[in-house]
Amino acid sequence: MQEQSLRGLTDNIFRQLAVSEYVVFVDFKREQFANSAEYRGSLFTHQELAVAAFLDLEVLAFQEEGVRQLDGMIRFLQANAFRFDDRASLPQLVTAKVKERGWSPVWRKTLRLERDPTQFVDAESVDAYGRPAGVRRFFQGNVMNRHRSMVAAHAYVYLDRLVRVSDGEALPLKTIELKWAGYIYPNAVIRPGFPREFDCCWVHHDFPSQARFAVFADSPEYSPVINGPGQFHLRFTAVAERFEPQSLDLSLTLGTTIDEVRLVPADAARQPGNR
Numbered sequence: 624m625q626e627q628s629l630r631g632l633t634d635n636i637f638r639q640l641a642v643s644e645y646v647v648f649v650d651f652k653r654e655q656f657a658n659s660a661e662y663r664g665s666l667f668t669h670q671e672l673a674v675a676a677f678l679d680l681e682v683l684a685f686q687e688e689g690v691r692q693l694d695g696m697i698r699f700l701q702a703n704a705f706r707f708d709d710r711a712s713l714p715q716l717v718t719a720k721v722k723e724r725g726w727s728p729v730w731r732k733t734l735r736l737e738r739d740p741t742q743f744v745d746a747e748s749v750d751a752y753g754r755p756a757g758v759r760r761f762f763q764g765n766v767m768n769r770h771r772s773m774v775a776a777h778a779y780v781y782l783d784r785l786v787r788v789s790d791g792e793a794l795p796l797k798t799i800e801l802k803w804a805g806y807i808y809p810n811a812v813i814r815p816g817f818p819r820e821f822d823c824c825w826v827h828h829d830f831p832s833q834a835r836f837a838v839f840a841d842s843p844e845y846s847p848v849i850n851g852p853g854q855f856h857l858r859f860t861a862v863a864e865r866f867e868p869q870s871l872d873l874s875l876t877l878g879t880t881i882d883e884v885r886l887v888p889a890d891a892a893r894q895p896g897n898r
Contacts, residue, residue: 640674644730645681648672652687661691669695731769734861736871738764740887758828762886763804765818766861775813775863780821784858799845802837809839831881851877
């Protein structure tokens with residue numbers, strides 16, 4: 624990877640280290656030392672190793688034969704580097720050692736928002752006086768914790784953006800926490816490797832052209848209402864302690880019947896045959 628600015632270095636390398644669970648460090652031969660049979664290692668990879676050590680990431684280290692051992696950052700770490708002399712066989716060696724550690728390429732220190740278009744539930748509702756108020760259809764999404772061991776604590780979900788597709792108008796929103804499915808508090812814990820459902824929005828069977836949101840607010844000003852029929856673009860963002868915020872763009876279609884309501888990933892909505 625070639626970086627031409629400090630911003631590029633920060634965005635493309637440091638950020639990747641920040642969301643990684645482990646690091647494969649490879650120290651290739653560079654310049655030969657004067658009056659010596661030994662070579663310098665890679666300065667830049669040693670800098671990355673220093674950042675990884677600061678972030679307390681697990682490391683698998685590989686060092687090419689001829690590189691001066693215990694030089695640079697590796698001298699201060701108990702990395703126990705594996706030596707290799709054939710670059711062509713290095714990928715197989717790395718693969719074997721990663722498998723021995725039991726590491727997985729899907730582990731990341733990140734959250735992932737996702738939604739199955741069939742993910743909804745119909746539930747009887749009541750009014751403020753406890754009287755039956757008809758059936759509501761709740762559309763859910765998931766927040767997945769991709770870390771193998773770290774709990775995503777103090778997790779919240781927000782509706783960040785709401786756009787009417789017909790004219791491109793962004794509808795006003797106030798910052799307010801959305802409700803986790805089947806849970807009475809705004810913040811939740813997401814276990815490592817598990818998803819947690821949240822309520823994207825709900826539609827009353829008797830009013831299928833209108834979508835509402837389950838939010839933690841005591842004022843209607845903080846609870847947005849979408850009036851259709853029509854198509855709308857929604858962006859949801861999840862945040863949690865020690866995790867970077869992650870977003871998901873969804874397309875909401877409101878029609879004149881409950882069965883016409885669709886909530887699908889924005890990319891899927893642009894494919895032929897989808898609403």
